[in-house]
Amino acid sequence: MKFDVAIVGGGPCGAIAGKYAAMHGAKTVIIEEHPAIGEPVQCAGIVSTRAVAACELDRGNFLIRSVQGAFVNAFHHRLKIDGHSEKAWIVDRRLFDRELVDHAMDAGCALFLRSKVLNSSRGRLELRISGEREFIDADVIIAAEGVSRKITRSYLGDSNLPKIIPGIQAEVSCEFEDSRFVELFLGESIAPGFFAWMIPTEEGFGRVGLCVADGSGRLPLRYLQKLIKEHPSITGSITDMVIGGIPIGMARRTVADGFLAVGDAAGQVKPTTGGGIYTGAVCAKIAGSVAAEAALEGDTQEKKLLEYEHRWRKSIGRELAIGFAFHRWFSRLDDSTLSQLLEFLSEPEIKEMIEEFGDIDRPSILLKKLARLPKMKAASFALALMKSF
Numbered sequence: 416m417k418f419d420v421a422i423v424g425g426g427p428c429g430a431i432a433g434k435y436a437a438m439h440g441a442k443t444v445i446i447e448e449h450p451a452i453g454e455p456v457q458c459a460g461i462v463s464t465r466a467v468a469a470c471e472l473d474r475g476n477f478l479i480r481s482v483q484g485a486f487v488n489a490f491h492h493r494l495k496i497d498g499h500s501e502k503a504w505i506v507d508r509r510l511f512d513r514e515l516v517d518h519a520m521d522a523g524c525a526l527f528l529r530s531k532v533l534n535s536s537r538g539r540l541e542l543r544i545s546g547e548r549e550f551i552d553a554d555v556i557i558a559a560e561g562v563s564r565k566i567t568r569s570y571l572g573d574s575n576l577p578k579i580i581p582g583i584q585a586e587v588s589c590e591f592e593d594s595r596f597v598e599l600f601l602g603e604s605i606a607p608g609f610f611a612w613m614i615p616t617e618e619g620f621g622r623v624g625l626c627v628a629d630g631s632g633r634l635p636l637r638y639l640q641k642l643i644k645e646h647p648s649i650t651g652s653i654t655d656m657v658i659g660g661i662p663i664g665m666a667r668r669t670v671a672d673g674f675l676a677v678g679d680a681a682g683q684v685k686p687t688t689g690g691g692i693y694t695g696a697v698c699a700k701i702a703g704s705v706a707a708e709a710a711l712e713g714d715t716q717e718k719k720l721l722e723y724e725h726r727w728r729k730s731i732g733r734e735l736a737i738g739f740a741f742h743r744w745f746s747r748l749d750d751s752t753l754s755q756l757l758e759f760l761s762e763p764e765i766k767e768m769i770e771e772f773g774d775i776d777r778p779s780i781l782l783k784k785l786a787r788l789p790k791m792k793a794a795s796f797a798l799a800l801m802k803s804f
Protein backbone atom coordinates (compact mmCIF):
# COMPACT_ATOMS: atom_id res chain seq x y z
CA MET A 416 0.00 0.00 0.00
CA LYS A 417 1.25 3.46 -0.83
CA PHE A 418 0.08 6.82 0.57
CA ASP A 419 1.24 10.40 0.10
CA VAL A 420 0.96 11.05 3.85
CA ALA A 421 0.75 8.46 6.66
CA ILE A 422 -0.07 9.60 10.19
CA VAL A 423 0.89 7.56 13.24
CA GLY A 424 -1.81 8.07 15.89
CA GLY A 425 -5.52 8.91 15.81
CA GLY A 426 -5.60 11.42 18.70
CA PRO A 427 -6.65 15.05 18.14
CA CYS A 428 -3.40 16.03 16.41
CA GLY A 429 -3.37 13.01 14.10
CA ALA A 430 -7.01 13.66 13.19
CA ILE A 431 -6.48 17.35 12.42
CA ALA A 432 -3.25 16.73 10.49
CA GLY A 433 -5.10 14.01 8.54
CA LYS A 434 -7.98 16.33 7.73
CA TYR A 435 -5.63 19.07 6.49
CA ALA A 436 -3.45 16.70 4.43
CA ALA A 437 -6.55 15.22 2.77
CA MET A 438 -8.08 18.68 2.22
CA HIS A 439 -4.87 19.65 0.40
CA GLY A 440 -5.31 16.75 -2.02
CA ALA A 441 -2.94 14.14 -0.52
CA LYS A 442 -3.85 10.45 -0.30
CA THR A 443 -3.73 10.20 3.49
CA VAL A 444 -4.13 7.52 6.15
CA ILE A 445 -4.36 7.70 9.95
CA ILE A 446 -3.00 4.60 11.69
CA GLU A 447 -4.28 3.97 15.23
CA GLU A 448 -3.23 1.05 17.40
CA HIS A 449 -6.41 0.86 19.48
CA PRO A 450 -9.67 -0.73 18.28
CA ALA A 451 -11.59 2.53 18.85
CA ILE A 452 -10.71 6.22 18.61
CA GLY A 453 -10.48 8.13 21.90
CA GLU A 454 -9.65 5.19 24.13
CA PRO A 455 -8.13 4.94 26.63
CA VAL A 456 -8.77 8.52 27.80
CA GLN A 457 -5.77 10.29 29.32
CA CYS A 458 -7.13 13.79 29.76
CA ALA A 459 -8.99 16.05 32.17
CA GLY A 460 -11.09 17.13 29.19
CA ILE A 461 -10.98 20.88 29.73
CA VAL A 462 -10.65 22.76 26.47
CA SER A 463 -10.85 26.51 26.01
CA THR A 464 -13.46 27.90 23.64
CA ARG A 465 -10.51 29.04 21.50
CA ALA A 466 -9.23 25.44 21.36
CA VAL A 467 -12.63 24.16 20.23
CA ALA A 468 -12.61 26.80 17.48
CA ALA A 469 -9.04 25.81 16.50
CA CYS A 470 -10.28 22.21 16.21
CA GLU A 471 -13.08 23.51 13.93
CA LEU A 472 -15.81 21.86 16.02
CA ASP A 473 -19.26 23.15 16.92
CA ARG A 474 -21.13 22.31 20.10
CA GLY A 475 -21.50 18.56 19.83
CA ASN A 476 -22.52 15.64 22.00
CA PHE A 477 -18.98 15.66 23.46
CA LEU A 478 -19.80 18.83 25.46
CA ILE A 479 -20.60 18.04 29.11
CA ARG A 480 -20.75 21.58 30.51
CA SER A 481 -19.05 24.94 30.19
CA VAL A 482 -17.02 26.73 32.86
CA GLN A 483 -16.16 30.37 33.44
CA GLY A 484 -13.42 30.35 36.05
CA ALA A 485 -11.60 28.61 38.86
CA PHE A 486 -11.23 28.49 42.62
CA VAL A 487 -7.53 28.32 43.47
CA ASN A 488 -6.96 26.62 46.82
CA ALA A 489 -3.73 26.66 48.81
CA PHE A 490 -3.19 26.61 52.56
CA HIS A 491 -5.83 28.91 54.07
CA HIS A 492 -6.42 30.80 50.78
CA ARG A 493 -9.37 30.26 48.45
CA LEU A 494 -9.11 32.60 45.49
CA LYS A 495 -12.06 32.89 43.11
CA ILE A 496 -11.12 33.80 39.53
CA ASP A 497 -14.28 34.63 37.61
CA GLY A 498 -14.05 35.12 33.85
CA HIS A 499 -17.73 36.26 33.92
CA SER A 500 -18.55 34.40 30.69
CA GLU A 501 -18.00 30.96 29.16
CA LYS A 502 -14.22 30.36 28.99
CA ALA A 503 -13.81 26.62 28.53
CA TRP A 504 -15.73 23.45 27.91
CA ILE A 505 -15.58 20.22 29.84
CA VAL A 506 -15.69 17.51 27.22
CA ASP A 507 -15.98 13.77 26.86
CA ARG A 508 -12.62 13.10 25.17
CA ARG A 509 -13.81 9.85 23.59
CA LEU A 510 -16.58 11.64 21.70
CA PHE A 511 -14.40 14.71 21.07
CA ASP A 512 -11.62 12.65 19.43
CA ARG A 513 -14.15 10.63 17.42
CA GLU A 514 -15.71 13.76 16.00
CA LEU A 515 -12.28 15.02 14.93
CA VAL A 516 -11.52 11.73 13.17
CA ASP A 517 -14.96 11.81 11.49
CA HIS A 518 -14.05 15.24 10.09
CA ALA A 519 -10.76 13.83 8.76
CA MET A 520 -12.61 10.96 7.08
CA ASP A 521 -15.17 13.38 5.62
CA ALA A 522 -12.20 15.19 4.03
CA GLY A 523 -11.16 11.90 2.39
CA CYS A 524 -8.61 10.54 4.89
CA ALA A 525 -8.46 6.74 5.41
CA LEU A 526 -8.38 5.21 8.90
CA PHE A 527 -6.73 1.97 10.03
CA LEU A 528 -7.74 0.83 13.52
CA ARG A 529 -6.08 -2.00 15.53
CA SER A 530 -2.93 -1.11 13.59
CA LYS A 531 0.25 -0.53 15.55
CA VAL A 532 3.25 1.04 13.84
CA LEU A 533 6.20 -1.05 15.00
CA ASN A 534 9.02 0.65 13.10
CA SER A 535 9.62 3.17 10.42
CA SER A 536 12.51 4.23 8.29
CA ARG A 537 12.89 6.07 5.00
CA GLY A 538 9.22 6.21 4.07
CA ARG A 539 8.37 2.63 5.04
CA LEU A 540 6.18 1.76 8.02
CA GLU A 541 6.08 -1.71 9.53
CA LEU A 542 2.64 -2.36 11.04
CA ARG A 543 0.93 -5.03 13.08
CA ILE A 544 -2.69 -5.03 11.87
CA SER A 545 -4.95 -7.33 13.90
CA GLY A 546 -1.97 -9.57 14.62
CA GLU A 547 -0.61 -9.66 11.03
CA ARG A 548 2.56 -7.87 9.82
CA GLU A 549 2.04 -5.41 6.98
CA PHE A 550 4.05 -2.66 5.30
CA ILE A 551 2.93 0.76 4.14
CA ASP A 552 4.93 3.22 2.07
CA ALA A 553 4.42 6.96 2.43
CA ASP A 554 6.16 10.04 1.04
CA VAL A 555 5.73 11.87 4.35
CA ILE A 556 5.20 10.32 7.78
CA ILE A 557 3.62 12.47 10.51
CA ALA A 558 4.19 11.18 14.04
CA ALA A 559 1.16 12.16 16.14
CA GLU A 560 1.75 9.29 18.54
CA GLY A 561 1.46 11.21 21.81
CA VAL A 562 4.03 10.72 24.56
CA SER A 563 4.97 7.17 23.50
CA ARG A 564 7.30 8.78 20.88
CA LYS A 565 8.86 5.55 19.62
CA ILE A 566 8.70 6.54 15.96
CA THR A 567 9.59 10.17 16.72
CA ARG A 568 12.69 9.03 18.62
CA SER A 569 13.83 6.89 15.70
CA TYR A 570 13.83 9.95 13.39
CA LEU A 571 14.81 12.79 15.73
CA GLY A 572 16.87 11.10 18.48
CA ASP A 573 16.11 11.12 22.19
CA SER A 574 18.20 14.17 23.06
CA ASN A 575 15.93 16.42 21.01
CA LEU A 576 12.78 15.50 22.96
CA PRO A 577 11.48 17.12 26.17
CA LYS A 578 11.06 15.51 29.59
CA ILE A 579 7.74 13.95 30.52
CA ILE A 580 6.04 14.57 33.87
CA PRO A 581 3.66 11.94 35.27
CA GLY A 582 -0.05 12.66 35.72
CA ILE A 583 -2.96 10.74 37.17
CA GLN A 584 -6.70 11.24 37.26
CA ALA A 585 -9.77 9.52 38.71
CA GLU A 586 -13.50 9.93 38.17
CA VAL A 587 -15.18 10.31 41.55
CA SER A 588 -18.52 11.24 43.01
CA CYS A 589 -18.21 14.68 44.54
CA GLU A 590 -19.95 17.99 45.16
CA PHE A 591 -18.92 21.42 43.88
CA GLU A 592 -19.61 24.79 45.48
CA ASP A 593 -20.39 26.10 41.99
CA SER A 594 -20.10 23.79 38.99
CA ARG A 595 -19.36 26.72 36.66
CA PHE A 596 -15.89 26.74 38.23
CA VAL A 597 -13.07 24.21 38.33
CA GLU A 598 -11.16 23.71 41.57
CA LEU A 599 -7.33 23.94 41.57
CA PHE A 600 -5.05 22.98 44.48
CA LEU A 601 -1.45 24.04 45.08
CA GLY A 602 1.17 22.90 47.55
CA GLU A 603 4.19 20.65 48.01
CA SER A 604 2.12 18.03 49.82
CA ILE A 605 -0.64 18.11 47.18
CA ALA A 606 1.05 18.17 43.75
CA PRO A 607 4.75 19.04 44.08
CA GLY A 608 5.92 21.29 41.25
CA PHE A 609 2.53 21.42 39.51
CA PHE A 610 -1.12 21.50 40.65
CA ALA A 611 -4.11 19.28 41.30
CA TRP A 612 -7.55 19.78 39.77
CA MET A 613 -11.15 18.86 40.41
CA ILE A 614 -13.37 19.30 37.37
CA PRO A 615 -17.17 19.12 37.45
CA THR A 616 -18.70 16.69 34.96
CA GLU A 617 -22.23 15.30 35.30
CA GLU A 618 -24.24 16.37 38.38
CA GLY A 619 -22.61 14.85 41.47
CA PHE A 620 -19.45 13.71 39.65
CA GLY A 621 -16.05 15.10 38.82
CA ARG A 622 -12.54 14.35 37.59
CA VAL A 623 -9.85 14.72 40.20
CA GLY A 624 -6.24 14.57 39.13
CA LEU A 625 -2.75 15.98 39.44
CA CYS A 626 0.77 15.99 38.06
CA VAL A 627 4.09 15.84 39.91
CA ALA A 628 6.86 18.00 38.45
CA ASP A 629 9.40 18.65 41.17
CA GLY A 630 11.95 16.31 39.58
CA SER A 631 11.94 14.05 42.65
CA GLY A 632 10.73 11.00 40.76
CA ARG A 633 7.89 10.59 43.28
CA LEU A 634 4.83 8.94 41.79
CA PRO A 635 1.52 10.82 41.65
CA LEU A 636 -0.67 7.93 42.89
CA ARG A 637 -0.08 8.49 46.60
CA TYR A 638 -0.82 12.22 46.23
CA LEU A 639 -4.09 11.42 44.48
CA GLN A 640 -5.08 8.88 47.14
CA LYS A 641 -4.37 11.48 49.84
CA LEU A 642 -6.38 14.20 48.06
CA ILE A 643 -9.35 11.87 47.54
CA LYS A 644 -9.21 10.72 51.17
CA GLU A 645 -8.88 14.19 52.68
CA HIS A 646 -11.06 16.39 50.47
CA PRO A 647 -14.44 16.86 52.16
CA SER A 648 -16.33 17.34 48.85
CA ILE A 649 -15.31 13.94 47.51
CA THR A 650 -18.12 11.79 48.75
CA GLY A 651 -17.80 8.50 46.97
CA SER A 652 -15.64 5.93 45.35
CA ILE A 653 -13.47 6.01 42.24
CA THR A 654 -15.21 4.89 39.06
CA ASP A 655 -12.29 5.16 36.64
CA MET A 656 -8.56 5.94 36.85
CA VAL A 657 -6.06 6.98 34.16
CA ILE A 658 -2.31 7.48 34.26
CA GLY A 659 -0.51 9.53 31.63
CA GLY A 660 2.44 11.72 30.86
CA ILE A 661 2.75 15.36 29.86
CA PRO A 662 5.74 16.61 27.85
CA ILE A 663 7.17 19.82 29.29
CA GLY A 664 9.15 21.84 26.75
CA MET A 665 9.24 21.89 22.97
CA ALA A 666 11.23 19.33 20.98
CA ARG A 667 14.44 20.90 19.66
CA ARG A 668 13.71 19.50 16.19
CA THR A 669 10.39 18.38 14.75
CA VAL A 670 11.40 17.63 11.14
CA ALA A 671 13.64 15.16 9.29
CA ASP A 672 13.73 13.86 5.70
CA GLY A 673 10.18 12.65 4.95
CA PHE A 674 9.13 13.10 8.58
CA LEU A 675 7.26 15.55 10.86
CA ALA A 676 6.32 15.25 14.55
CA VAL A 677 3.24 17.00 15.94
CA GLY A 678 1.31 17.41 19.20
CA ASP A 679 2.56 15.71 22.37
CA ALA A 680 5.18 13.85 20.30
CA ALA A 681 6.75 17.25 19.51
CA GLY A 682 6.25 18.79 22.97
CA GLN A 683 3.65 21.25 21.64
CA VAL A 684 1.96 21.47 25.04
CA LYS A 685 1.41 24.44 27.36
CA PRO A 686 3.91 23.96 30.20
CA THR A 687 1.77 26.12 32.51
CA THR A 688 -1.23 23.76 32.51
CA GLY A 689 -0.19 20.64 30.58
CA GLY A 690 -2.97 21.29 28.06
CA GLY A 691 -2.03 20.19 24.56
CA ILE A 692 -5.22 20.32 22.53
CA TYR A 693 -5.14 24.00 21.51
CA THR A 694 -1.42 24.14 20.73
CA GLY A 695 -1.49 20.72 19.06
CA ALA A 696 -4.44 21.73 16.86
CA VAL A 697 -2.66 24.89 15.68
CA CYS A 698 0.45 22.88 14.75
CA ALA A 699 -1.41 19.90 13.26
CA LYS A 700 -3.10 22.10 10.66
CA ILE A 701 0.30 23.37 9.54
CA ALA A 702 1.77 19.83 9.59
CA GLY A 703 -1.02 18.41 7.41
CA SER A 704 -0.83 21.24 4.88
CA VAL A 705 2.98 21.24 4.57
CA ALA A 706 3.18 17.42 4.38
CA ALA A 707 0.56 17.28 1.61
CA GLU A 708 2.20 20.04 -0.39
CA ALA A 709 5.65 18.42 -0.11
CA ALA A 710 4.34 14.97 -1.07
CA LEU A 711 2.43 16.30 -4.09
CA GLU A 712 5.42 18.38 -5.25
CA GLY A 713 7.69 15.34 -4.90
CA ASP A 714 10.12 17.13 -2.57
CA THR A 715 10.02 15.67 0.94
CA GLN A 716 13.55 16.58 2.01
CA GLU A 717 14.06 18.06 5.47
CA LYS A 718 14.81 21.44 3.89
CA LYS A 719 11.35 21.56 2.33
CA LEU A 720 9.58 20.29 5.46
CA LEU A 721 11.32 22.90 7.62
CA GLU A 722 8.53 25.22 6.51
CA TYR A 723 6.38 23.38 9.08
CA GLU A 724 8.91 23.97 11.85
CA HIS A 725 9.26 27.68 11.00
CA ARG A 726 5.51 28.23 10.82
CA TRP A 727 4.53 26.49 14.06
CA ARG A 728 7.34 28.12 16.04
CA LYS A 729 6.31 31.51 14.67
CA SER A 730 2.72 30.85 15.66
CA ILE A 731 3.10 29.47 19.22
CA GLY A 732 6.83 29.08 19.94
CA ARG A 733 7.21 32.28 21.95
CA GLU A 734 4.15 31.54 24.08
CA LEU A 735 5.43 28.03 24.82
CA ALA A 736 8.91 29.36 25.69
CA ILE A 737 7.44 31.87 28.16
CA GLY A 738 5.22 29.14 29.60
CA PHE A 739 8.28 26.93 30.02
CA ALA A 740 10.16 29.68 31.90
CA PHE A 741 7.13 30.10 34.17
CA HIS A 742 6.90 26.35 34.74
CA ARG A 743 10.59 26.13 35.73
CA TRP A 744 10.14 28.98 38.21
CA PHE A 745 6.82 27.72 39.60
CA SER A 746 7.93 24.09 39.97
CA ARG A 747 10.66 25.15 42.43
CA LEU A 748 8.49 27.26 44.76
CA ASP A 749 8.26 26.07 48.34
CA ASP A 750 5.05 26.26 50.35
CA SER A 751 5.90 29.51 52.09
CA THR A 752 6.58 31.32 48.76
CA LEU A 753 3.43 29.81 47.26
CA SER A 754 1.44 31.09 50.21
CA GLN A 755 2.90 34.61 49.77
CA LEU A 756 2.10 34.44 46.07
CA LEU A 757 -1.54 33.49 46.71
CA GLU A 758 -1.86 36.29 49.25
CA PHE A 759 -0.54 38.75 46.69
CA LEU A 760 -2.80 37.44 43.91
CA SER A 761 -5.82 37.76 46.22
CA GLU A 762 -5.44 41.55 46.50
CA PRO A 763 -8.48 43.11 44.81
CA GLU A 764 -6.67 45.02 42.04
CA ILE A 765 -4.48 42.00 41.19
CA LYS A 766 -7.48 39.67 41.14
CA GLU A 767 -9.24 42.10 38.79
CA MET A 768 -6.21 42.04 36.51
CA ILE A 769 -6.20 38.23 36.47
CA GLU A 770 -9.90 38.18 35.60
CA GLU A 771 -9.39 40.70 32.80
CA PHE A 772 -6.16 39.40 31.24
CA GLY A 773 -6.03 35.73 32.31
CA ASP A 774 -6.03 33.51 29.22
CA ILE A 775 -5.58 29.74 29.53
CA ASP A 776 -3.97 29.55 26.06
CA ARG A 777 -1.86 32.71 26.27
CA PRO A 778 -0.67 33.02 29.86
CA SER A 779 2.14 35.35 28.76
CA ILE A 780 -0.32 38.27 28.50
CA LEU A 781 -1.12 38.14 32.22
CA LEU A 782 2.39 37.09 33.31
CA LYS A 783 3.93 40.11 31.64
CA LYS A 784 1.37 42.47 33.15
CA LEU A 785 1.93 41.00 36.63
CA ALA A 786 5.71 40.99 36.34
CA ARG A 787 5.71 44.70 35.51
CA LEU A 788 3.66 45.79 38.52
CA PRO A 789 5.71 47.92 40.93
CA LYS A 790 4.31 45.87 43.83
CA MET A 791 5.30 42.63 42.16
CA LYS A 792 8.82 43.90 41.50
CA ALA A 793 9.30 44.31 45.21
CA ALA A 794 8.59 40.65 45.86
CA SER A 795 11.46 38.19 45.70
CA PHE A 796 9.45 35.59 43.76
CA ALA A 797 8.70 38.15 41.05
CA LEU A 798 12.36 38.90 40.52
CA ALA A 799 13.03 35.26 39.73
CA LEU A 800 10.06 35.16 37.36
CA MET A 801 11.11 38.31 35.54
CA LYS A 802 14.65 37.02 35.10
CA SER A 803 13.33 33.99 33.26
CA PHE A 804 11.57 36.10 30.56
Ligand SMILES: Cc1cc2nc3c(=O)[nH]c(=O)nc-3n(C[C@H](O)[C@H](O)[C@H](O)COP(=O)(O)OP(=O)(O)OC[C@H]3O[C@@H](n4cnc5c(N)ncnc54)[C@H](O)[C@@H]3O)c2cc1C
Pocket residue numbers: 423424425426427428429446447448449453457458459460461462530531532533559560561562563564565582583584624658659660661677678679680684689690691692693695
Ligand atom coordinates in the same frame (compact mmCIF):
# COMPACT_ATOMS: atom_id res chain seq x y z
C1 LIG B 1 -3.77 13.44 33.10
C2 LIG B 1 -3.82 14.32 31.87
C3 LIG B 1 -4.77 15.33 31.78
C4 LIG B 1 -4.81 16.17 30.65
N1 LIG B 1 -5.77 17.13 30.57
C5 LIG B 1 -5.83 17.96 29.50
C6 LIG B 1 -6.84 18.95 29.39
O1 LIG B 1 -7.70 19.07 30.26
N2 LIG B 1 -6.84 19.76 28.29
C7 LIG B 1 -5.91 19.64 27.30
O2 LIG B 1 -5.92 20.44 26.34
N3 LIG B 1 -4.96 18.69 27.36
C8 LIG B 1 -4.91 17.84 28.42
N4 LIG B 1 -3.96 16.85 28.48
C9 LIG B 1 -3.03 16.72 27.36
C10 LIG B 1 -3.76 16.14 26.14
O3 LIG B 1 -4.41 14.94 26.49
C11 LIG B 1 -2.74 15.91 25.02
O4 LIG B 1 -1.98 17.08 24.83
C12 LIG B 1 -3.42 15.54 23.70
O5 LIG B 1 -4.17 14.36 23.81
C13 LIG B 1 -2.34 15.37 22.63
O6 LIG B 1 -2.89 14.91 21.45
P1 LIG B 1 -2.00 14.03 20.44
O7 LIG B 1 -2.87 13.75 19.28
O8 LIG B 1 -0.68 14.67 20.26
O9 LIG B 1 -1.68 12.68 21.24
P2 LIG B 1 -2.68 11.57 21.88
O10 LIG B 1 -4.00 12.18 22.22
O11 LIG B 1 -1.89 10.96 22.96
O12 LIG B 1 -2.88 10.57 20.69
C14 LIG B 1 -1.86 9.71 20.25
C15 LIG B 1 -2.49 8.51 19.60
O13 LIG B 1 -1.47 7.75 18.96
C16 LIG B 1 -1.71 6.38 19.16
N5 LIG B 1 -0.43 5.69 19.00
C17 LIG B 1 0.70 5.85 19.75
N6 LIG B 1 1.69 5.08 19.27
C18 LIG B 1 1.19 4.42 18.18
C19 LIG B 1 1.74 3.48 17.27
N7 LIG B 1 3.01 3.07 17.35
N8 LIG B 1 0.95 3.00 16.28
C20 LIG B 1 -0.35 3.43 16.16
N9 LIG B 1 -0.92 4.31 17.01
C21 LIG B 1 -0.16 4.81 18.00
C22 LIG B 1 -2.28 6.32 20.57
O14 LIG B 1 -3.03 5.14 20.77
C23 LIG B 1 -3.16 7.57 20.60
O15 LIG B 1 -4.47 7.30 20.17
C24 LIG B 1 -3.88 15.99 29.59
C25 LIG B 1 -2.93 14.97 29.68
C26 LIG B 1 -2.89 14.14 30.80
C27 LIG B 1 -1.86 13.04 30.87
